[in-house]
Amino acid sequence: xxxxxxxxxxxxxxxxxxxxxxxxxxxxxxxxxxxxxxxxxxxxxxxxxxxxxxxxxxxxxxxxxxxxxxxxxxxxxxxxxxxxxxxxxxxxxxxxxxxxxxxxxxxxxxxxxxxxxxxxxxxxxxxxxxxxxxxxxxxxxxxxxxxxxxxxxxxxxxxxxxxxxxxxxxxxxxxxxxxxxxxxxxxxxxxxxxxxxxxxxxxxxxxxxxxxxxxxxxxxxxxxxxxxxxxxxxxxxxxxxxxxxxxxxxxxxxxxxxxxxxxxxxxxxxxxxxxxxxxxxxxxxxxxxxxxxxxxxxxxxxxxxxxxxxxxxxxxxxxxxxxxxxxxxxxxxxxxxxxxxxxxxxxxxxxxxxxxxxxxxxxxxxxxxxxxxxxxxxxxxxxxxxxxxxxxxxxxxxxxxxxxxxxxxxxxxxxxxxxxxxxxxxxxxxxxxxxxxxxxxxxxxxxxxxxxxxxxxxxxxxxxxxxxxxxxxxxxxxxxxxxxxxxxxxxxxxx
Numbered sequence: 001x002x003x004x005x006x007x008x009x010x011x012x013x014x015x016x017x018x019x020x021x022x023x024x025x026x027x028x029x030x031x032x033x034x035x036x037x038x039x040x041x042x043x044x045x046x047x048x049x050x051x052x053x054x055x056x057x058x059x060x061x062x063x064x065x066x067x068x069x070x071x072x073x074x075x076x077x078x079x080x081x082x083x084x085x086x087x088x089x090x091x092x093x094x095x096x097x098x099x100x101x102x103x104x105x106x107x108x109x110x111x112x113x114x115x116x117x118x119x120x121x122x123x124x125x126x127x128x129x130x131x132x133x134x135x136x137x138x139x140x141x142x143x144x145x146x147x148x149x150x151x152x153x154x155x156x157x158x159x160x161x162x163x164x165x166x167x168x169x170x171x172x173x174x175x176x177x178x179x180x181x182x183x184x185x186x187x188x189x190x191x192x193x194x195x196x197x198x199x200x201x202x203x204x205x206x207x208x209x210x211x212x213x214x215x216x217x218x219x220x221x222x223x224x225x226x227x228x229x230x231x232x233x234x235x236x237x238x239x240x241x242x243x244x245x246x247x248x249x250x251x252x253x254x255x256x257x258x259x260x261x262x263x264x265x266x267x268x269x270x271x272x273x274x275x276x277x278x279x280x281x282x283x284x285x286x287x288x289x290x291x292x293x294x295x296x297x298x299x300x301x302x303x304x305x306x307x308x309x310x311x312x313x314x315x316x317x318x319x320x321x322x323x324x325x326x327x328x329x330x331x332x333x334x335x336x337x338x339x340x341x342x343x344x345x346x347x348x349x350x351x352x353x354x355x356x357x358x359x360x361x362x363x364x365x366x367x368x369x370x371x372x373x374x375x376x377x378x379x380x381x382x383x384x385x386x387x388x389x390x391x392x393x394x395x396x397x398x399x400x401x402x403x404x405x406x407x408x409x410x411x412x413x414x415x416x417x418x419x420x421x422x423x424x425x426x427x428x429x430x431x432x433x434x435x436x437x438x439x440x441x442x443x444x445x446x447x448x449x450x451x452x453x454x455x456x457x458x459x460x461x462x463x464x465x466x467x468x469x470x471x472x473x474x475x476x477x478x479x480x481x482x483x484x485x486x487x488x489x490x491x492x493x494x495x
Contacts (some may be wrong), residue, residue, distance in 0.1 A: 023056045028106065029085030035104075035198065036086070047233040052084035057120055058256045066283045066302060066310070069237075071123035079119070087471040091310050098188050098219040108241045111186055111207065113218040117226050127316040132222040135339045136215025137183040144353045145434075146329070149444065150178045157221050166436060169453065175208060181249035183213030183225065202358065214249070238279035241296040243270070250295075253449040253470055255327050256456050264462035266292045286311060286384045298381055311384050321378040323371040324402060326455040330447045331358045331409055332402045334365040335374075356417070394461065400434040401458035401466075405451040412446040415439075415482045424489040439489075441483050450474040 025033075037044040057075040058070070079088050087106070093116055094100040094107040101108065106388035114134075118125040128134050138148050154169040154177040169177070175184050189205040205302050208216075212225040212232075228249075229240045239245050247258035261267040278289040283304040290297065297303060299321060302314035312321065319325070325335045331354045337343065344364045346355050354360050366374075375395070382391045416439060420427035425437045434440055450471055457466025466472060 003465075023059070023083035024081060025085055026079075026082040026087055028087035028091065029082070029104075031104075032086035032090075038056065038287075039197065043233050047085065050234040050236070052235060054083065056081055056083055060120070066304065066308075069282055070120040072120050077118060084120070089116055092119060093220065096220045099186070099204050099206060101191065101202065103201070104198075109219070110204070111209070111218055111220075112227070113220050114224050114226055115218075115220050115222045115417070122314040124314075128224055128226075130339055131317045132319060132336070132339045132341070133214035133228075135341070136181070137179065137185065137217055137223070138215065139339075139341045140178060140182045140215075145351055148433055150174070152433060155179060159183040166433070171207070175211060177222075179208075179211070179213060181213050183216030184208030184211040184469045186211065186219055188219060188421075237282070241279045241284075241294055241301060242274075243267075243294050246295040254452055256453050256465070256470065257460065260453070260456045260460045260462035260465050261295070262462075263465050264460050266294075266461065270294060283310075292385075293381065298378065303381060303384065305384060312381050321374055321381070323375040323378070324399075325353075326402065326459060327452045328354075328406070328409065328447055328455070330354065330356070330413070331360075331406045332451075332455060333360045334362075334367075334371055336364055336392045336440055337366055338364070344412050356413055358406055358413075398455075401455055405454050406477070407453050408479070409447045410484060412443050412475075412479050415479065415486060416443045417490070419486045422490060422491065424486045439482050439485050442478055442485070446475060446478050446482075450478060 008331070024161070033044055051069075057070065057072075058080040060070045061072075061075065061080075063069065082088065087108075089112045090110070091106060091109045091389035092112075094109065096115065097109040097111070097113075099109045099111050114125045114128060125341045132139065136209055141148060152166055154173050156167045156169070157273045158167065186206055186208040189207050191202050192205055193202050194199050206219075214224055214228045216225045217223060218225075226234075229245055230236065231239055231245070243258055243261055249255070250257040251259060262271070273291060274294075277291070281289045283302045284290065284297070285304050285306055286297075287306050299318050300315060301312070303311040305311055319335050322335060324332055326332045329352065333353050336353060341353070341364075342351065344351055344353050344361060346352050346361045348355060350356070352361070353364060379391050379395065384395070386394075416427070419425040420429065421437050425439050427434055427440075435444060453469070454466035454471035454475065457463050457471060
């Protein structure tokens with residue numbers, strides 16, 4: 001590529017302003033763009049609108065204090081003076097990438113990973129590594145209980161001799177369902193040749209690709225995908241700060257944050273006034289840049305008051321402002337100490353953070369002092385707009401909701417345990433799946449859908465969603481249906 005592109009590159013150098021890049025582009029990135037602006041015009045157009053296409057790392061380092069957007073103190077000299085383009089990401093750390101391949105004289109890889117981004121953002125990458133999201137693939141696929149739930153959700157069913165049978169989901173189905181958000185394991189399966197507009201070229205065959213799940217296992221051994229929130233190739237902070245980005249994975253009845261947000265007072269303000277807000281300012285000033293929180297305000301962003309006082313530090317460990325893990329598995333509980341939840345075992349030997357009867361497995365969970373610290377951090381964000389009386393009342397209601405939804409889940413669990421004991425269903429004692437019978441699926445809905453929705457509605461001031469839409473009414477109705485189902489099965493056994 002280098003030889004036969006010299007003439008076009010000279011022309012291209014004079015056209016950088018027309019392209020839209022504001023800083024100096026490296027020769028390697030220029031070579032990438034020369035071809036890819038015709039092959040992938042959307043990618044190039046997105047990149048040229050990005051901040052990375054306009055500011056060099058060296059210039060970014062000149063920002064001081066809270067206005068700095070990169071967390072490194074020193075950028076490698078090879079990239080410091082150039083804007084962050086194709087080569088700076090896709091040719092970063094080639095020796096560490098199993099997916100690195102020779103491409104027109106360059107060593108490149110398709111999968112850009114947190115290790116690559118850590119060149120400029122080491123603090124954010126370290127924080128993300130302590131986040132449950134970064135372990136989402138393993139926490140699902142290496143936990144036999146959760147894996148069984150995923151299999152009975154995504155796997156195919158057959159019906160023969162008046163019985164249903166479950167078949168395990170294939171890799172593509174998993175990638176298109178649970179692993180879309182949790183992440184896939186991207187592996188190199190070989191190399192294949194392909195005819196292109198520039199002649200025949202060889203490319204690696206990747207399984208588990210495409211995927212930008214939050215816990216993706218990358219070919220360089222790292223976990224996660226920064227593009228899950230900072231979507232390629234603009235990597236926009238504005239996009240990451242808007243709730244639509246979070247809705248991609250936080251929309252369903254198991255984690256209904258987006259749906260609850262839309263019907264909350266905060267969501268109402270965002271929908272009505274959000275078009276006038278400033279989503280790109282760093283730091284982000286409450287009352288000036290925005291007048292109601294988005295997901296990022298509460299969980300991620302560096303937020304300051306109009307006087308410049310820090311309300312909340314920037315963090316990419318999304319749970320360090322959360323005292324409770326409310327999408328209860330099976331009950332709401334204090335957050336795990338480690339982001340790797342596969343190490344958790346309850347007294348019954350199950351890989352769960354609570355017993356089936358609700359008692360927390362305290363040795364694996366944060367203690368009361370850490371819970372208080374995280375609660376205080378979150379409340380500081382709330383207090384930027386609300387009085388202490390308002391905030392205290394909101395948190396008191398929320399924690400009461402945790403108590404009541406755990407109690408309703410316990411009631412449903414007692415019904416299920418009774419069904420197992422009386423022989424109306426097969427459970428743990430029979431070494432059977434605990435998710436494949438009607439009463440067991442109703443039990444799952446009790447905590448995975450209805451209790452979770454009620455807690456989210458309470459936490460995010462979207463209470464109506466947690467009453468009749470998908471919450472308290474459904475929890476009560478579901479328990480009665482579980483009892484009726486068990487009684488029907490027992491009467492059938494007596495005939």
